[in-house]
Amino acid sequence: MAHILKKRGISPAQILVFGFGGMILIGAFLLSLPIATVSGQPLRFFDALFTATSAVCVTGLSVFNIGATLSLFGQITLLVLIQLGGIGFMTMTSLLYMMIGRRFTLRDRLIIQNSMTQNSLNDSRLQGVVQMTHDIIVVTAIIELCIFFAYSTRFVPLFGVSRGFYYSIFQAVSSFCNSGFDVFGVGTGLQPYLGDPVVYIATMSAMVLGGIGFYVLLDLYQWLHNKHHRLQLHTKTVLSVSSFLVAAGFALFLLFEHNNPLTLGQEDLSIQDKASWALFHSVSSRTAGFAAVPQSDLTPASKILTVIYMFIGASPSGTGGGIKTTTVALMLLFIVSIIRGREDVVIFSRRIDKPVVLRSVAIVALGVLFVFTAIIIVSLIEYTRPITLSDTIYEVVSSFGTVGMTSAVTANFTDASRAVFMILMYGGRVGIFTFTMALAARLENRNTNIRYPKDRIMIG
Incomplete structure (x- = not known):
């Protein structure tokens, strides 16, 4: 598909958008x-399309019970869509190129770079992107294999060899x-198994490793393997911001829920169990969406914090969504620098280029605009139905x-609302990123010879 699109002279950003769209349509058909x-009764195409979109965009929202409704063929199709969506369209295309021995052109390398780094590193170098693609595939296989073995030690005794594997x-x-x-x-996800430390640790480890990004x-x-190698600024920023969010979320969720009788306030829960749940929710609410307890039982404060974490x-x-941790970090540091009267944004004694900082602000602004528009549209659609505003906000941001994650049941929303959710999932995966690349190109390639008269405007 990528080869056909490139022959038509379509831009790298469009190839990524059409590539994800093509995967969704093929998955929906299957x-x-x-x-x-x-049952042998075909799904409504709209329901199949929603499920395929959710899988390729690695979201997890569904209008039916996956395990009880889909056959083995359907579940394997879903699994392939999840894997393709997780590692990315161009990464899988690159793997096919390697298998058939096709050479990578300069345009191929540019598309791969855009799909992997999402312009976040502000690096125009194309050397090594093919090797990086190979490394991503190897790392993915190793991590998933390790998590598979960990799960097997618990699921095989519970369900037998074939089903357990x-x-x-x-x-x-x-x-x-x-x-x-x-x-x-059974409709409860991983909740019954999170009491097992192996399942709990394996799931959290997988979510964290997938969420911090392949780079x-x-x-x-x-x-770890070269004592002379220094961690990149991007790595330091990601690890610092991610650690802070996990720690803050753990403390706040524990605080907000410790007296809630529907969640952590249950008498039979130990301190260790409460801490484990709070830590799991802090990690999962930003990435995977596995729920330790029903989200409808959370306190309003926890729901608000969860919405914030889902948006970030x-x-x-990485394999997660949102506006990204580094984006939020740059925007906040930019605000701090303005308040302090400083011109530069500095992280770990390194100055960040202003176009990158402005892009982070643009991404946050676009994300907020995107979400608020969707909330208004869904609220109008569901106005006469028993769907609360908090449930709408939760579903939209999710x-x-x-x-x-959902505090209501996704199937309770109308098809019109679910169409909005599909646009949100697709936009959260590729839309904001694509617009950012276009904005970056405009910022970097604008004609600096034309300058307009300067004037003033009041703000604040």
């Missing part, structure tokens, strides 16, 4: 086949790709952040 369901494979991919899907078929993983690998999301070049 999921709408009679063979994809247990299958559940382990599916959940390993789903956890690392931060999709939030499960195929147990960080590869940089950490080089740092994971880190660039879709945009490709998290998959």
